[in-house]
Amino acid sequence: MVYFTQDKEFAQEVLNKAEAYYVQIASDLGYPRYSAFWTWEHRVKIYIYPDRQTYQKVSNQPGWSEGMADYRNKRIISYAHGEGFLDTLLPHEMAHLIFRDFVGFKGEVATWLDEGVAQWAEPLKRERVKVVSQYLLKNGRFFSVADVVNLDIRKVSGNNRVAIHSIRDQDGKRTLLSLNGKEVVDIFYVEAVSLVGFLIAHYGADSFTEFCRQLRDGKSLEEALSFAYSTRISSVEDLESEWLRYLRSEN
Template identity: 40%
Template sequence: MVYSSENNIFSKEVSRKAEIYYQRIAYGLGYGRHSGFWTWDNSVKIFIYHDRDSYLKASGQPEWSQGSADYKNKTISSCEGSTSLIGSVLPHEIAHLIFKYSMEFKDNVPIWLDEGVAQWEESDAARHELLTKAKELYEKDTLLSIKGILRLNIKFIDKNGKRFYFRTVRTKEGALGIVVLSPDVLINTYYIKSGALVGYLIGFYGNDRFKDLCQRICNN
């Protein structure tokens, strides 16, 4: 169900796309309507704010956020000014909700795993772009190491801050290296690495075994 201050046509399109995304993402992750997650009486609520300032104030998200999901209340929030709402923000946040639901809303779901699933499930085009960027970072020896993303909590990073971050990388030759990244580059690199890693794990294990792997990770 979509709640918007004005644009009824836009709201209907968001609702239509949300249904399509749900079908694709839920079944892709091994969860269908039999779970009762997206039934009429138990549906996700999508709030579309009139402008970006209203969205940020209501959601409490960082300035760079384009959308957000409240897992336990099953809501998605964004704004009409978000040019990427329908194409990427909406499937990204729906993927967050479905994945957190599948993990029984555990508080110990690693951020890289949660964000990686959401990145990977946005669209086929997004996957292609994600892997292309990951390859570019790898060629430049600037792709974050697995340990690097496991230890990083991007929620505490100010994208517009002045601080620079030192992070470990693994070079093509297998050596350990260090890169110095600005906050915005670090956040983007984190998302790329997380999404590419999830894509690799799904491709290697398959959807069902990947789901089991996620359960084991979150139960530890």
């Protein structure tokens, strides 16, 4: 359901796109059979305010915020800002909501997984993630998967230096990178979507669903990986090496 006060045409476009994203995200997450999940009183509500100022006043969000997903009330709140809304914010926030709802997470979802799934729903990011990953890989800027899954991104801020381990290079060695907070956040987001994209695109949606269900049921990351990807991955180290093999396999 889309709530708006102005620009009916834009609201209609939001509605059409939202329906299409819903189908795509549900199938990416391995839930095509439950596509009735969000019908009737379970429908998500999308609030479009006429401008940024009104949005920020109503939502009480910080100045940089373009929109937000409210899990508890299943709402997406933003303002009419054209392409950025339709192509980026809408699929991203919908994916956050669908992911929690479908998988049935009760508590916290690991940030890398949550942000990875949300970005994978953005058509432009999905298209570019492999190329961007390969660029970072070539420049020795990628963080070890162990550091990515344990990083509390909320504690990383702008200019503070952060020490973080690199991935294993071709000789199997790691180096200690020292970057500023902003770079760490940017690379973290790329790796998050790169890892999720790798798991979904390379092994399929069913295994990914199984992996998420294991996590939801309280299994550790390694247990969930072994369960869903037993033939190839049974540890965070394996996840890193399989993912790197995938990235290095094509140009």
